[in-house]
Amino acid sequence: MPTPLYVASPSRLLAWLDCPRRYRMQYLDRPRPQARPQRAHTSVGIVTHNVLRDFWDLPASERTPAGVAELVRTSWIDVGFRDPEQSAAWRMRVREAVTDYLRRTDRDRQPVGLERSVSLKTSTMAVSGRIDRLDDRDGELVVVDYKTGRAVPTDDDARTSLPLALYAAATARVFRRPCVRVELHHVPTGTVTAHEHTPESLERKVAEAESIASDLRRADADFSEVGVESTRFAPRPSSLCTWCDFRAHCPEGQAMGPEKSDWEGLEPTAYETRDAS
Structure with a gap:
């Protein structure tokens, strides 16, 4: 029998890269460890x-x-x-x-898709995800991803983003139309950063996703055999640990510093600045 395609999402792939232990707790452990409340x-x-x-x-x-x-x-x-x-x-x-x-948006030009689900199949994996917005610009499709955090994205962020590249490749196959431009729209500042992919750069990104999926296939299989005793899910301590939703279950993550507060990710508003003064 042929090997089944590995089914994943861009967020699942990136979770593995961030920290194998968090990946395990988020996607494999049953029952799943309780995550912290939403920030x-x-x-x-x-x-x-x-x-x-x-x-x-x-x-x-x-x-x-x-x-x-x-x-x-x-x-x-x-x-x-x-x-x-x-x-x-x-x-x-x-x-x-x-x-x-x-x-700053043409409100008369209806997007082609909003939170549109797209999928991409290769010989080894099937990846699916949702695009925030899909535009039609002179016959070519453009992937738009909204950002709302404090950090303003750069063109390099758009260029290196694995999810955006996978969305572009999937969109081109689903719609059978060109889709090489990806954009990050930082809503708080109105900043738009973009990258124009080439067929070759999209192929490299798809190959990168296939490589991660291959690692995940082996890790998932190992977890099925030995569970949490598997050595494939060692933690990857970093500054991200202070934000992790599962740090209460990870001593190594707790050692990286105090947990961020529920509102730590927000910038002070004008109201708070006046109040502080």
């Missing part, structure tokens, strides 16, 4: 993505700042914030950031 910056990211998705379902007459404000209000996730005042300040900040971002 505030995750709530902000989810709301921002949902609003930018639902905005395009509004009638053209409602694609206004008032329409955005209503979407933010109804989509708001009040989890992880220090107190109600911080939550309210960030709700206003998200509303302003999304409104400013959309002002």
